[in-house]
Amino acid sequence: MSGMHRNRLNTGRASKKLLSFQRKIQLLSAVFVNGYAAGFQKGKIFTGGTKAVCLPVLNCYSCPGALGACPVGSLQTALGGADHHFPFYVLGLLMLFGIVLGRVICGLLCPFGLIQDLLHKIPVPKRKLPTKIDRPARYLKYMILLTAVILLPAFAVTETGVTPPYFCKYICPAGTLEGGVPLMLADPSLRSLAGALFHWKILVLAVILISSMFL
Numbered sequence: 758m759s760g761m762h763r764n765r766l767n768t769g770r771a772s773k774k775l776l777s778f779q780r781k782i783q784l785l786s787a788v789f790v791n792g793y794a795a796g797f798q799k800g801k802i803f804t805g806g807t808k809a810v811c812l813p814v815l816n817c818y819s820c821p822g823a824l825g826a827c828p829v830g831s832l833q834t835a836l837g838g839a840d841h842h843f844p845f846y847v848l849g850l851l852m853l854f855g856i857v858l859g860r861v862i863c864g865l866l867c868p869f870g871l872i873q874d875l876l877h878k879i880p881v882p883k884r885k886l887p888t889k890i891d892r893p894a895r896y897l898k899y900m901i902l903l904t905a906v907i908l909l910p911a912f913a914v915t916e917t918g919v920t921p922p923y924f925c926k927y928i929c930p931a932g933t934l935e936g937g938v939p940l941m942l943a944d945p946s947l948r949s950l951a952g953a954l955f956h957w958k959i960l961v962l963a964v965i966l967i968s969s970m971f972l
Contacts, residue, residue: 779865780874787868789824790814791935796821800943811847813854814867817929819936821943827932829906830925837910837920869931873969884971901928927954930962 790812793803802819812825828851835844854862863870886894905924913920925932937955941947 780871782865783868783871783874786814786866787871790816790868791820791822792824793822796823797939797943800940800947802940811850813851813858813862815869815929815931816867817925817932817934817936819932819940821936821939823935827925829929830922830932832906833910833920833922833924836907837922839918841911868935872934872966876966876969879970881970886972927958928961930958930965933958933962934966 793805795801796803800821802821803824805824807824808818808826810825811828811831813828815829816823816825816827818827818830828847831847832844835842835847885891901924905928909923910920913923915921933955937958941951
């Protein structure tokens with residue numbers, strides 16, 4: 758066996774071991790942050806003390822199994838509340854985890870990232886976006902963060918003085934998949950309340966999940 762062939766085999770085995778380790782950590786993280794199993798059965802949201810703890814990953818507060826709070830939802834709640842508090846706690850926590858762990862959070866801890874990774878393993882033809890589309894699209898997340906998560910909750914004040922969580926309400930695919938769909942399945946009475954907004958969010962979710970398979 759040639760040295761080059763041996764090196765390729767060793768590299769392949771190392772990649773598989775690393776991938777296996779990544780999947781195990783991702784699964785453990787998903788189970789840990791959504792560990793309230795009774796919530797999925799009852800169709801009820803966990804309301805214990807840990808729900809005030811902000812997680813460092815995108816994980817819907819309304820997920821029946823969620824044991825903590827989503828950082829994006831927490832940002833909107835603080836900015837859009839009646840007192841419009843500046844979210845020092847949330848931003849400080851995100852900065853801490855970002856500086857210490859960086860993208861490890863996305864690669865190892867995010868439940869929605871796990872779903873996207875598993876979908877990408879489905880053996881369908883993969884496509885790469887042209888650079889002229891890909892580069893501008895990379896800034897879309899920052900535009901959504903600035904407008905839907907920060908500016909609208911902070912300044913689009915309603916008559917009650919409280920602004921809705923625009924990102925969670927109109928966009929968040931993780932919220933639809935982890936919160937909306939399980940609650941609908943567990944509680945039939947909620948299905949009759951699903952209207953155009955829920956159908957729009959299902960469309961957003963479908964586009965992202967299908968893109969995860971092909972792109």
